[in-house]
Amino acid sequence: MDTTTERIHILESELQSHEVQCEERWKTTFNRLEEIEDTLERIEDKLIKVAGALILFLGGLVISLGTILLERI
Secondary structure (H helix, E strand, O other): HHHHHHHHHHHHHHHHHHHHHHHHHHHHHHHHHHHHHHHHHHHHHHHHHHHHHHHHHHHHHHHHHHHHHHHHO
């Protein structure tokens, strides 16, 4: 009976150690996920700005070509 009790105490100790390690891993994982989300937000902001600039550039190009063509008519 003593060996069963000892085994239970060992298992409880191992489980507690495992829970502490898992909690630390989850904290690390969530921190890394937050960093990834921040990076993705920055990339998205840059893409939106570049897309807006490209649209303005192409719009200006179309207007310039349109006015040149209208002058020739």
